[in-house]
Amino acid sequence: MENKKTYPCETCPMRAKHDKNPKSLAGKFWRWHINFCPGWKAYFTSRSEEEKAALREKYNFHKY
Numbered sequence: 001m002e003n004k005k006t007y008p009c010e011t012c013p014m015r016a017k018h019d020k021n022p023k024s025l026a027g028k029f030w031r032w033h034i035n036f037c038p039g040w041k042a043y044f045t046s047r048s049e050e051e052k053a054a055l056r057e058k059y060n061f062h063k064y
């Protein structure tokens with residue numbers, strides 16, 4: 001069966017703030033927190049390789 005689990009990170013308001021304005025305080029805070037946030041890790045590592053590549057590029061994120 002396909003895994004339909006959804007993650008709050010998909011609709012995270014902090015992430016939306018970052019995407020709207022990465023230089024805002026909230027945006028910077030969000031970007032910083034994904035370096036160690038277990039929730040983001042679970043979300044990120046559940047993505048397809050294609051999606052991971054897009055997220056790495058979009059957020060300059062190369063941890064996993």
Ligand code: SF4
Pocket residue numbers: 008009010012013014015033037038039040043
């Ligand atoms: S883990 Fe981080 S990115 Fe995901 S929903 Fe929570 S605050 Fe947002």
